[in-house]
Amino acid sequence: MDVPYTEKYSTSSFAILVSFQIALCVTFLVCFLLMPSLYAERALDANREMINRVVMFDRSLRTVNLGSCAPFPISEIMPLLQERLPGKTLSAELQDSDEKLIRGLKNQMYQIIILHEDPDDKTLYCQRFMEEKLYITVSEDHPLAKKKSISFDDLKGLRIPMTAGIGFWMDITLGHLAASDLLIQSSMDALMELIDASNLPFFNSDRMLKTGYEIPGRISIPITDPDAHATYWIACSSSEQKTYRPLFNALRGNLIRGK
DSSP states (O other): OOOOOOOOOOOHHHHHHHHHOOOOOOOHHHHHHSSSSSHHHHHHHHHHHHHHHHHHHHHHEEEEEEEESHHHHHHHHHHHHHHHHHOOOOEEEOOOOOHHHHHHHHSSSOOOOEEESSSOOEEEEEEHHHHEEEEEEEEESSTTTTTTTTTGGGGGOEEEEEOOTTTTHHHHHTTOOOOOEEEEEESSHHHHHHTTTHHHHHHHEEEHHHHTTTOEEEEEEEEEEEEGGGEEEEEEGGGGGTTTTHHHHHHHHHHHHHH
16 A cells, blocks of 8 residues: 655755754763763654654655555545645554554554544544454355354364454454464465355455455455444544544545535
C-alpha cells in the first residue's frame, strides 16, 4: 500500500533545519566542556528529537501518512483520500495496536489513523468509520459447513492458513487459538496459493465477501464471539480537524447511506 515519494524540504523548513543543526553543534561543544557526560547525552537527544519533529512537520505539509489497525479499512479509505486531498502524496501502514497508532499520530508519523476502539483522548478528533465481522470459509464437505454460525472454540485444532499482515486481528486470533494451528504465510499471494491448492479453512470477513472475495465450492460462516466484530474509528489531531473536514464529512455521508 505504501506509495514511494521523494524527500524534499521547503525553503523555510530547510532554513529551520539548518539552524537546528548549528544549534546542535553549539550544544555539543557546551555540553562537552561544561556538563557531565550523562547530561550532555540528554541534551543531544533533546536536540535530535527537535530536529526530527521539524522533518516530520515538513513531510506532513506534502504527504498524508495513514496508519491503520487492520487492512480492509485501508483499501476502503484510500480512494476517498485521493479524491478529497488532491495533490498530496499518500502512504499507508499497518500496526497491531491502537496504542502504537495514537503514539505515531502524536509524533507526526501519521496524519490520520484508524483504530478499533473509540479513544478517550481530547487531543484527538475521532469519528465512527465502519464495521467488520470475521468469518471462516470452509469447503462444502467440511464438518462445519452446515453450521449457520460458529465460535472460535469450534476452530480449535484446525489448521488455518493466514497472512501476517492483518493488524490487530492477529492478537484476537492468538487469544483464542494455538499458534501452532495457524499456518502463517509471508504474503497474500502465498496465502492464496495455499488456499487454492488445498481444502484448508481460512479467515474471511463480511466486508471481503461483499467485494467478491469468494471461492467456488466454499462456504463462509460468521464467527459469533464478541471480539470477532470490530467497529473502526478514524482519527486525526484535534488541531488538524479543519484540514481533514472534507474527508470526515464524506465518511459521515457514507455511514448515513449505509455504505
